[in-house]
Amino acid sequence: MTVFTADQLALKAHIEAANAEFLAKCEAKGSTAVMTTVSDPAHWAEFGVFSIAEYERQSLISYISDAHKDAYGFRPRGYNYAEWSIADLEAEADRLSEAVTRAIEAEEVQQNQAVEAFEQAVQNTIDMGAGNRATALRWLTDAETFYSHQCVESFVWSQGILFTDYGRALVTELTDIVTYVEYDAA
DSSP: OOOOOHHHHHHHHHHHHHHHHHHHHHHHTTOSOOOOOOOOHHHHHTTTOOSHHHHHHHHHHHHHHHHHHHHHSSOOOSOOGGGOOHHHHHHHHHHHHHHHHHHHHHHHHHHHHHHHHHHHHHHHHIIIIIOSHHHHHHHHHTTSOBOSHHHHHHHHHHTTOTTSHHHHHHHHHHHTTSOBOOGGGO
């Protein structure tokens, strides 16, 4: 049987309390699938985390890594977090939170422009003789080979709009329009 220190037991209680608070918020919002943080002190000991302070520090470092990836597309390299104070880590986390917000806003603008461009291509195709939206979509996808639903998603992704409401609706619409090719026949 593993014996834990008072700090490790306090860490376990701290994480369990945070998990309970998080679950309550998720349930209030109607979430049906959530993930919580491991509270087993043995797990955290593997990472050199034995106290609440060390856990909070490690959580900040983890957040910084994730936020950096969300903001810039790659994880930070070359940082020596051992030299950083908690205040330094918090300041970096705040800076990265703002960078993530800007990246999300830029992505939304880009996606909106891509939706507008695709809609304009559909309208141009209708104006050039397609006559209706379904025919225009068939013409716009005619040069593509579709083996499965994933190929339809790939086409919509290549337009820069898959992860929009419009893109998801377009996938459903195209699923009924495109012609699928048997994989063996290709």
